[in-house]
Amino acid sequence: MAKAKTRAAGGKYRFSFGPWNISEGADPFGPPVRKPVPFAKKLKVYHKLGFTGVQFHDDDAVPGLDNLSHAQVVNRARKLGKILADNGLTPEFVAPRLWESPKTIDGGFTSNDPGCRRYALDRALLTVDIADALGSKNIVLWLAREGTYIREAKNARVVNEQIVGAINKMLAQHPTIRIMIEPKPNEPMDQAYVPTIGHALSLAYLSDDPDRVGGLIETAHVVLAGLDPSDEMAFALFHKKLWSVHLNDQNGLKFDEDKNFGGVDLRRAFNQVRVLDDAGYGRNGEYVGLDVKTFRTTKQADETAHLANSKRFFELLLHKVRTFDRKAEAQLIKDRDYEGLERLVVEHLLGA
Numbered sequence: 001m002a003k004a005k006t007r008a009a010g011g012k013y014r015f016s017f018g019p020w021n022i023s024e025g026a027d028p029f030g031p032p033v034r035k036p037v038p039f040a041k042k043l044k045v046y047h048k049l050g051f052t053g054v055q056f057h058d059d060d061a062v063p064g065l066d067n068l069s070h071a072q073v074v075n076r077a078r079k080l081g082k083i084l085a086d087n088g089l090t091p092e093f094v095a096p097r098l099w100e101s102p103k104t105i106d107g108g109f110t111s112n113d114p115g116c117r118r119y120a121l122d123r124a125l126l127t128v129d130i131a132d133a134l135g136s137k138n139i140v141l142w143l144a145r146e147g148t149y150i151r152e153a154k155n156a157r158v159v160n161e162q163i164v165g166a167i168n169k170m171l172a173q174h175p176t177i178r179i180m181i182e183p184k185p186n187e188p189m190d191q192a193y194v195p196t197i198g199h200a201l202s203l204a205y206l207s208d209d210p211d212r213v214g215g216l217i218e219t220a221h222v223v224l225a226g227l228d229p230s231d232e233m234a235f236a237l238f239h240k241k242l243w244s245v246h247l248n249d250q251n252g253l254k255f256d257e258d259k260n261f262g263g264v265d266l267r268r269a270f271n272q273v274r275v276l277d278d279a280g281y282g283r284n285g286e287y288v289g290l291d292v293k294t295f296r297t298t299k300q301a302d303e304t305a306h307l308a309n310s311k312r313f314f315e316l317l318l319h320k321v322r323t324f325d326r327k328a329e330a331q332l333i334k335d336r337d338y339e340g341l342e343r344l345v346v347e348h349l350l351g352a
């Protein structure tokens, strides 16, 4: 592979993943099939595979946080921040896990129960404190259960006020914290309230500090919405609000698969790398984040192969992006010869 000049600061893209990406293989139909990997052992994997950013849920960072005092939570987060720094790792973001507690059965910020809404808000504010103690500026909001199974259950107009209200309280909790909304159209809900990046950014602009609210786009989530991931990324990049990505892949409209980046649709993956690289993604410190799961069939010894594979596919596609004949492309566009352009792209991807 020819050495292509990378665009991010420091000359290289920086990669991240979350500890949940090394999974035990449980699915709704069967129990775990691999042994759990202790967190400390997971941390060792990062450098080995060429990753430097760690994505966190609040309770990945501080397990059992619902049963700890505020001071204990912050103290443990601080200690973890030091461990990360000692290992040359950076905490990319922290995301409140608002979908497992009995108090979030009917949603978090949009629950119909005011006590449950309070729980969700308190947990989101605690997440801000955890991020601060860890040394990260970024909060990711995947609004897992903010939605409905039946439309009549909630007021789809009022929920926007509740979501923006919660975002405003999080912004007020810390002067420099940033919030990245990760849209997803369904699963676990039948219909989610912030299904696309357009929805997410329109709420961002309504917040008290729009400069501190942006987006994280996950490939699979966009495919589930029936849209094109590179177009969604381009939309957010135009708004200067693509602050992270969860690259993976998704084979059509089914459960959220979190497959290897490029594993389903190479051309779709090529176009994601192309819009990112063309826009100088990474220059402001953004990570190339992955959210990938290995197959249930994977043996214990290969439990991180999907991370290595997805990163490699990104790098190979980056080379394809940078060696694509842009002059020929411009001429074909000028001639409105899109059959010719199709051939140029596909032959390039096939190495023909």
Ligand code: XUL
Pocket: 057, 095, 140, 142, 182, 184, 218, 246, 256, 291
């Ligand atoms: C869910 C999903 C989450 C978020 C972080 O589909 O992608 O893992 O990325 O909460």
Ligand code: MN
Pocket: 182, 218, 246, 291
């Ligand atoms: Mn994700």
